[in-house]
């Protein structure tokens with residue numbers, strides 16, 4: 369479709385947007401004068417669903433009313449609480465219901481999954497990951513290889529983009545897996561790269577890892593709720609994600625995990641255990657000898673943090689109503705409009721010069737553009753902030769903008785264009 373740089377055109381796109389009504393389900397931050405800010409940080413902390421408070425209140429009420437009996441007599445009995453989130457979580461990542469569970473937080477879950485799926489031998493012990501991965505992932509991997517007695521520089525292979533390029537080519541990732549096939553234990557990648565916004569080819573990476581006898585796991589922090597994926601059909605071994613970025617469930621909230629059924633239905637798959645992963649009908653018998661509940665639920669350790677999960681459940685309900693396919697469809701168009709608008713501004717504004725480092729192909733990115741500003745990046749970012757735009761600054765010179773399809777409008781993007789144009793050159 370050909371875009372136009374005009375408010376009327378943006379309004380027309382909003383008018384025809386099948387998801388336009390979802391915007392009113394969210395709270396928008398305001399400035400000191402009470403004016404609504406332009407929010408482009410849904411990749412970092414998604415906005416609060418209006419249903420969140422009620423969901424949380426409902427659990428507080430049950431606690432007040434039932435005390436410990438809330439485990440069985442609450443409106444949503446806490447004993448089974450994780451089950452209220454599994455179906456909608458599975459929809460979002462393309463998994464079977466028993467392959468997912470919501471528990472703990474993201475980095476904790478990455479460790480627990482590596483306990484099960486990074487099982488190095490003297491021969492096969494290496495991990496391939498993207499260079500410049502999110503720091504928590506680097507630290508998690510570093511500590512895992514050290515824990516097993518290996519040395520980071522030898523055991524971890526970081527793939528870098530080619531000279532002069534910002535993102536990775538799938539062919540280079542696959543070639544790297546082939547090159548290290550004899551020593552490779554695990555390929556561990558993000559789904560959507562947090563810095564560049566690149567969406568990796570999860571299916572091909574997984575197939576190649578399996579071809580050389582390695583496993584494939586993904587950190588979906590920037591992927592879940594952002595792009596449509598099919599973890600089960602792509603035979604991904606394991607994945608984890610957080611709930612507070614595109615999934616709008618609040619700061620530091622719970623994480624979801626996925627484990628392919630070939631692993632999670634096998635009770636011999638090694639894991640670190642706790643009482644909540646014990647076979648459910650015997651959980652309260654308090655006997656020795658761990659018998660896992662079948663499925664990803666058998667990786668739970670502690671009883672469910674119900675308050676956080678209640679908010680996450682309320683948010684998942686919105687995703688279920690909108691449908692990830694429709695969300696992705698709108699997202700592609702919305703991000704393309706953002707790309708068009710900022711390119712338009714660059715062409716017409718002598719004082720702004722940037723390069724979009726996120727891939728141009730909509731199938732290789734999600735709802736984020738990372739913009740490398742060539743000069744005065746911080747001044748431009750400060751200008752945006754002063755004009756009521758919430759975006760994200762990454763040292764030394766990158767602005768990340770994420771239009772979230774559930775609550776951002778085409779009009780927000782046009783308004784951003786006008787603010788960029790007002791940057792004094």
Ligand SMILES: *Cc1c(COP(=O)(O)O)cnc(C)c1O
Nearest residue numbers: 473474475502504562587589610
């Ligand atoms: C946001 C993010 C995290 C954050 O981890 P927490 O354990 O939730 O603090 C980890 N990894 C990636 C790739 C992220 O984008």
